[in-house]
Amino acid sequence: MSKTTQAPKALRGVGNFIDDRFHLAKTGEKNLRKVFPNHWSFMLGEIALYSFIILLLTGVFLTLWFKPSMAEIVYDGSYERLQGVEMSEAYASTLYIDFDVRGGFLVRQIHHWAALIFVASLVVHALRVFFTGAFRKPREINWLIGVGIFAIAMVEGLFGYSLPDDLPSGMGVRILQGVMLALPVVGTYISMFLFGGEFPGDIIIARLYMLHILLLPAILLALIVAHFMILWHQKHTQYPGTGRSDKTVVGTPMWPGFAIKAGGFFFFTFAVIAGLSAFVQINPIHLFGPFTPTSITSGLQPDWYMGFMEGALRIFPNTLDFQIFGYAVPIAVLVPGLGAMGLLFGAMGVWPFLEAWITGDKRAHNVADRPRNAPVRTGLGVAAVVAYGVLWLAGSNDILSETFSINLYLTTYIFRVLFIVGPIVAFIVTKRICLGLQRRDRETLEHGYESGTIRQLSGGEFIEVHKESSQGTVDVLRSKPTVTSTALVEDTDDKGVENPEARKAKGRFRRALAHWYTKDNVSVDDVEPHSGHHLHHSESETSGAH
Numbered sequence: 363m364s365k366t367t368q369a370p371k372a373l374r375g376v377g378n379f380i381d382d383r384f385h386l387a388k389t390g391e392k393n394l395r396k397v398f399p400n401h402w403s404f405m406l407g408e409i410a411l412y413s414f415i416i417l418l419l420t421g422v423f424l425t426l427w428f429k430p431s432m433a434e435i436v437y438d439g440s441y442e443r444l445q446g447v448e449m450s451e452a453y454a455s456t457l458y459i460d461f462d463v464r465g466g467f468l469v470r471q472i473h474h475w476a477a478l479i480f481v482a483s484l485v486v487h488a489l490r491v492f493f494t495g496a497f498r499k500p501r502e503i504n505w506l507i508g509v510g511i512f513a514i515a516m517v518e519g520l521f522g523y524s525l526p527d528d529l530p531s532g533m534g535v536r537i538l539q540g541v542m543l544a545l546p547v548v549g550t551y552i553s554m555f556l557f558g559g560e561f562p563g564d565i566i567i568a569r570l571y572m573l574h575i576l577l578l579p580a581i582l583l584a585l586i587v588a589h590f591m592i593l594w595h596q597k598h599t600q601y602p603g604t605g606r607s608d609k610t611v612v613g614t615p616m617w618p619g620f621a622i623k624a625g626g627f628f629f630f631t632f633a634v635i636a637g638l639s640a641f642v643q644i645n646p647i648h649l650f651g652p653f654t655p656t657s658i659t660s661g662l663q664p665d666w667y668m669g670f671m672e673g674a675l676r677i678f679p680n681t682l683d684f685q686i687f688g689y690a691v692p693i694a695v696l697v698p699g700l701g702a703m704g705l706l707f708g709a710m711g712v713w714p715f716l717e718a719w720i721t722g723d724k725r726a727h728n729v730a731d732r733p734r735n736a737p738v739r740t741g742l743g744v745a746a747v748v749a750y751g752v753l754w755l756a757g758s759n760d761i762l763s764e765t766f767s768i769n770l771y772l773t774t775y776i777f778r779v780l781f782i783v784g785p786i787v788a789f790i791v792t793k794r795i796c797l798g799l800q801r802r803d804r805e806t807l808e809h810g811y812e813s814g815t816i817r818q819l820s821g822g823e824f825i826e827v828h829k830e831s832s833q834g835t836v837d838v839l840r841s842k843p844t845v846t847s848t849a850l851v852e853d854t855d856d857k858g859v860e861n862p863e864a865r866k867a868k869g870r871f872r873r874a875l876a877h878w879y880t881k882d883n884v885s886v887d888d889v890e891p892h893s894g895h896h897l898h899h900s901e902s903e904t905s906g907a908h
Contacts, residue, residue: 395615395616395617396594396615396616397611397612397613397614397615397616398598398613398614398615398616398620399598399599399600399601399606399611399612399613400613400614401600401601403490404598405627406483406486406487406490407483407487408624408627408628408631409479409483409487409627409631410480410483410484410487411586411590412627412628412631412632413476413477413479413480413483413631413635414476414480414582414586415628416472416473416476416631416632416635417473417476417477417480418579420469420470420472420473420476421473421575421579423469424459424466424469424470424473425575427455427458427459427463427466428452428455428456428459428525428571429451429452429454429455430452430525430567430568430570430571430572431450431451431452431567431568432450432451432452432527432562432563432564432565432566432567432568433450433451433564434448434449434450435448435449435450435451435454436448436449437449437454437457439454439457439458439461439462440457440458440461440462441457441460441461441648443648444457444648444651444652447651447652448652449527449652450527450567450652450653452525452526452527452567453526453527453528453647453652453653456470456525456526456527456528456647457647457648460647460648461648468636468639468640471638471639471640471643471644472635472636472639473522474639474644474645475635475638475639475642475644476635477518477519477522477665478519478644478665478666478667479631479634479635480515480519481512481515481516481519481665481666481667482666482667484508484511484512484515485512485667487508488508488509488512488710489743489747491505491508492710492713492739492743493731493733493736493739493740493743494599494601494730494731494732494733495727495730495731495736495739496599496727496730497713497714498714498717498718498723498727499718499723499724499725499726499727500596500726501592501596501599502714502715502718503592504589504592504593504596505710505714506711507585507588507589507592508589509707509710509711510585511582511585511586511589512707512710513703513707514578514581514582514585515582516667516668517578518574518578518579518582519665519667519668520534520538520665520668521570521573521574521578522574523645523664523665524538524567524570525567525570525571525574526647527567527652527653528647528650528651528652528653529650529651529652529653529654529657529662530645530647530650530662530664531647531653532562532653532654532655533653533658533662534664534668535562535566535570535653536561536562536655537672537675537699539553539556539557539561540695540699541695541696541699541700542556543692543695544691544692544695544696544699544700545696545700546686546689546690546691546696547689556569561655562653562655597611597728598611598613599727599728599729599730600612600613600728600729600730601729601730601732601838602729602730602732602837602838602841603834603837603838603841604833604834604837606729606837607728607729608726608727608728608729609728611728661760661761663757663758663761664757666754669753669754669757669758670702670706670750670753670754670757671698671699671702671703671753671757672757673752673753673754673755673756673757673758673759673777674697674698674699674701674702674753674756675694675695675698675699676756676757676759676774676777677753677756677759677774677777677778677781678693678694678697678698679694679778680692680693680694682694682697702753706750709746717739719872720872720875720876720879721845721846721876721879721880722876729841731843732838732842733796734795734796734799734800734803735796735800735842735843735845735883736796736845737792737793737796737797737800737882737883738793738878738879740792740793740796741788741789741790741792741793741796742789744788744789744792745785745786745788745789745792746785747788748784748785748788749781749784749785752777752780752781752784753777753781755777756773756774756777756781759773759774759777793882797882797883797884800842800883800884801884803839803842803884803886804839804884804886806831806835806839807831807836807839807840807886808890809828810828810829810830810831811828811829811831812828815827839886840886842886844885845879845880845883846880
């Protein structure tokens, strides 16, 4: 006879006290039964969340000893190699954290590694959402929130990287000031306001510190909470499969399965970050020395997520600069410095609405696409990744030149060509691969899979026996949507009258985009899945041929 397990009396009393006042029992029970789909890629967003939590915890620890002051002092701390050197209080306090606070250096390493992994997980999570079409209706707003989190995270990382006031961080602030100065008319005013005078001034660290620990984290926290609240309300997307549709979800309930898995994954994420921090040193500021405006050094690289902007600054030609009404417009700094960021986040923000306009798709989508079933979108995504990667590599063109004994200017020209040719080749190759996979899926759905069994027909021909695919495979393959666009079928109304909108330039442009977006897709609508074991070619057909 089974025995019912009850919560301890004290907990039951607390629960009853709360429920009598807020009536949360029914809502809580419903939410605890909420189902989350099972797939490893859905955990990428959770890595970002857990990294952010680690950032908050370690950041609080570091604020206890960090002094955001640019006041000059003479160092007399524990690190002997810098004793007697003039430096800012910000740099000296960072050295104090590293060498005098118990566990301080490890915590600072954890903080920095968590920041890198936070942005990296945001990027990979965004790519997963993009390639699977999880940004489509009704999730466009949540996609925009995610883009905002990504943008603010990059700025937050840049400001945090600048706070120690060491030589690399000072050079990063110098580049930031150069991009500000590139703004026509207002650039000098913005720079003087932010730095409190000529670069580097004496207040920039304090201002970046307040932004880094208060304003930007508060905005990030608000956006992350909004992101998860919308996700909770709209439910998670899921990959196609048996029993899965836009109205049904197959997965693990929130309690206890998903909660236990998520809790364990948090500690796994923390363990990886702590392990990297303990054994892989990053940003050893004590080796670089304090920042001085007249000091330079070769081989310095920013954090990886800002590498693409530095690469754009390095390879963009300076022949396009001009003056207007006596004001210089340095295109070689303005376009790569601000244009690269604007293009990245602008394209990400616009794409869900652009794709919906091209296809005319106004349906709600709760089942994610397989990337191969959206070859144009997948090709554009891979092209963007290649362009980003080329700029990222271009940010280290000096190191590449020295390592491989290649002329620095030659590497610059190579990266300029790669930035143009690379994404085009990547798009073409990716699209062809996707279409090839679509044709293979159609073949599998129609004829099954190759069993490896060879059989000789009565006419002497040897063929391979194809076997029936599993029901799960058939359901996945049959889930391929029919890719079309209302722009291709709305030329006339039900009475045969031509749509006047289709004759306008906007209508013709949309029709051309729709044709380009949908023309090569392989349809499976006319395919009936085979059943039972059968031959790739029927024996009767072969016998008839003889």
